[in-house]
Amino acid sequence: MRRVRGGLRHQLRAVLVLAWLNGLLPIFRSPLWTISTLAMPVSLLILLTILYKGMGLMMGIVGGLVWTMLSSGTALIGDAAYYRLELKFQQMIVATPTNPLAYAVGLALSEVVFTLPGIVLFSVLLVIKSAISAEGALEIALSLVLLWYAVSSVAFYSSTLFTYIRYTWAVVSLMTLVLGILPPVYYPATYLWSMWWVAYLVPTSSSAMVLQGILGIAHYSSFQLALAYVSEIVWCVIGTVLTLKVARWRSL
């Protein structure tokens, strides 16, 4: 029998293999899939630019970056549920040395890879249309990574709750509305007046506040921005706890 590996090196390689097969390969197989994920944020970008010129463009770029991260999470719900319920691919991977955490991280990374064209598009627009410092760029990147982590971990947990694949479609649409449109992602939290704290309830608007603050398209106090980071970190912790709870192969 052939020797198989199961150590940390194997787990890291498994993450990359999953990122390749579920992220990179679909881009090359059908670039239309990737372009279709850009349809909504690009539409909103165009609409906001037409309505509000320069400020609208910047809001559209910030919203686009946040939306792209959100869509990588919602796509994870669909893919993880599809692999488990329809293809039984997850069950095939159970009987391998690849552990459930590597599987979850691999799928999450694959969704980022799949949304890379969107990230690149909005990042390029950001660099062209703003005078952002290296420090600001790092802060934006950090905030988006936290957002990706929070959304992906909660998404992976959510995917395990489904027993029928069609239910995921409805939930993904609702999540997009609740996390991408309703909270202050495409508009400043200050538009909510005394209700501005609502932005902290979901990680998408917390991240958007950080980005809007750094780019100077909305004015938040240091306290408000610090709270936005705290909100993102709390969501990361919640997502980690939930993922660790379900990151086991065996059903009880």
Place this chain on the structure above:
Amino acid sequence: MQAIVARKLRRSFGDREVLRGIDLDVDYGVIATLLGPNGAGKTTLIRILTTELMPHGGEAYVAGYDVVKQAGEVRRRIAVIPQDARPISYMTPYEFVYSYLLLRGLSRGDARKAARESLEELGLWELRGVPIYQLSGGMVRRTLVAAVLASNAEIVFLDEPTVGLDAVSRRVVWNSLRRYSSGGATIFLTTHYIDEAEQISDVVFLIDNGSIVSRGRPRDLVNSLPGKYVVEYPASVNNNSCIRVGTSCLSFVDSLNEVGKDALRVSPKSLEHYVLVTIKSWGEGNEEG
């Protein structure tokens, strides 16, 4: 050491007891087939043995390791095709097999070599670059079989691996399974095709209502039936020596002269007849088994 051992294995779903104390021993280098009606517990047993489902009682060992306490060791040594599994459709057969082998921990060189050999054996090498969604159902199923057999795992679990395959494709798969087991590996499969079990199995286990009700070599099981021929009558026929199975009644005779005028069909006794008269719960199965 035996490849698979189960002792008093139990599992329930809610109030329904699906496995009621399974006892099982399977040697290395054999093809063992689990036969039984829908809902008998075949898939549940495979899910437990492949460490995907927790048993509620008893114990099981695969490759000498406890499936509950040493799941990691078990997983390194097994490969599985779950019931109704399908490969990822936008991938090609080569990409699917190769990536599966990488996820199993093979080096890239070994994975490339094993993927080629397995695809060649299952008649898929010429189609290695074609997206799976363009392949026929039989080719898709063979892609899955190619992946697990390329893994060179010690024990392979296949839950209805040939469902939907035509006669030629089934034989391609049978030949591959036979070659694989002749190398010392164990194949544990479930199937609804009794002729398949008879053709390829070294040992057959009959599971009914969560219990193993019979086991043995296919030929021995068939020989344990009386007579040489099986005569099938309508169930309405009043015949004391007739064993009722669904809407039919089976009678075992030594000579064709003993066939009555109401006979529906006559055939040499086979494993199918053994299964028909041994299983008691035909038609009672439900969704989880």
